[in-house]
Amino acid sequence: MNGLFAVYRKELADYFSSYRFVILFALIAMVSFITSYMAGISLRESLAQDAKGSRFLFLMLFSTAGARFSMIQFVAFFGPLMGLFLGFDAINRERAQGTLVKIVSQPIYRDAVINGKFLAGATVITVMIVAVVLVIAGFGLTLLGVVPEVEEVLRLAVYVAISIFYVSFWLGVSILFSILFRSTATSALASVAAWILFSFVVFFGASAVANAVAPVEKEDVDLQTVMRNVRITEAVSIFSPMVLYMNSTATIIDPKVNTTKSLVLQGQWEQILSARFQSPLSLGQSLIVVIPYVISLVAISLICFAVSYIVFMVQEIRV
Numbered sequence: 001m002n003g004l005f006a007v008y009r010k011e012l013a014d015y016f017s018s019y020r021f022v023i024l025f026a027l028i029a030m031v032s033f034i035t036s037y038m039a040g041i042s043l044r045e046s047l048a049q050d051a052k053g054s055r056f057l058f059l060m061l062f063s064t065a066g067a068r069f070s071m072i073q074f075v076a077f078f079g080p081l082m083g084l085f086l087g088f089d090a091i092n093r094e095r096a097q098g099t100l101v102k103i104v105s106q107p108i109y110r111d112a113v114i115n116g117k118f119l120a121g122a123t124v125i126t127v128m129i130v131a132v133v134l135v136i137a138g139f140g141l142t143l144l145g146v147v148p149e150v151e152e153v154l155r156l157a158v159y160v161a162i163s164i165f166y167v168s169f170w171l172g173v174s175i176l177f178s179i180l181f182r183s184t185a186t187s188a189l190a191s192v193a194a195w196i197l198f199s200f201v202v203f204f205g206a207s208a209v210a211n212a213v214a215p216v217e218k219e220d221v222d223l224q225t226v227m228r229n230v231r232i233t234e235a236v237s238i239f240s241p242m243v244l245y246m247n248s249t250a251t252i253i254d255p256k257v258n259t260t261k262s263l264v265l266q267g268q269w270e271q272i273l274s275a276r277f278q279s280p281l282s283l284g285q286s287l288i289v290v291i292p293y294v295i296s297l298v299a300i301s302l303i304c305f306a307v308s309y310i311v312f313m314v315q316e317i318r319v
Contacts, residue, residue: 007115008123021124025131029132035069043060043144059156059253062136079166080166080195082128083174084191087171088177122168159253166301169304177194202240206236206240213228214226251289251290
């Protein structure tokens with residue numbers, strides 16, 4: 001596509017030279033480092049008490065809660081802000097400054113503009129996530145003195161890839177709003193509103209809907225009502241990208257997690273058989289468990305960008 005690399009390079013230069021990138025990266029890095037440092041201190045004390053330790057102690061640096069939350073939870077709740085802040089003014093800022101007409105009047109195809117902006121934002125997201133994960137991994141090597149195994153490195157790479165798609169979805173959402181709204185303030189407000197809706201309202205509202213349909217607070221509640229409540233909660237919360245991300249990454253980072261279900265009923269023989277298979281899952285087995293969630297995350301990311309692409313291509317460009 002003619003002009004794609006020029007737009008991509010120009011957007012990268014704008015991102016890396018802006019104060020927005022410096023402030024955002026510093027804020028995310030600071031919180032991530034503090035959380036991981038406190039988790040590392042806690043793990044080191046646990047390791048001192050238990051001489052055998054844990055086989056996957058290095059991965060626990062990302063799944064163990066530090067001050068209030070773990071690294072996985074922090075990226076799940078606040079990672080979307082990274083994508084929203086990078087793309088909420090991607091198009092309408094060009095319109096306001098009158099540069100969008102000048103860009104498309106050059107020998108640059110219109111699709112190169114939207115593709116270059118999204119690829120540049122995804123590249124910045126990749127750089128930020130990889131940098132934070134590498135520094136936290138360095139903390140693990142320093143604080144714990146444990147060299148990660150090959151499987152731990154592979155699991156960490158899968159976690160990084162899932163995180164990139166998750167944040168890139170919110171980048172696509174913010175770019176879509178920047179195309180739909182001419183005002184940068186309106187697109188920013190709409191992006192934050194979408195983040196609150198799909199990350200918090202859906203996540204916390206799922207239990208409220210389940211309790212309204214199948215209440216479990218009464219004393220004489222039966223088992224079928226409890227199971228129905230759990231199924232409704234899981235069915236409603238699955239519409240939140242944050243739930244998709246947390247279910248997939250928690251299973252990848254923690255090999256001891258063998259299911260994403262919150263409630264699994266087992267009979268006597270099932271408990272006896274499952275007790276024989278308490279060893280951690282391999283990476284391939286963990287991928288089989290989370291593959292529906294990973295595919296869903298990739299799908300909604302591509303769909304969101306496709307919608308942005310179509311709207312931008314058919315939209316009239318004028319001063």
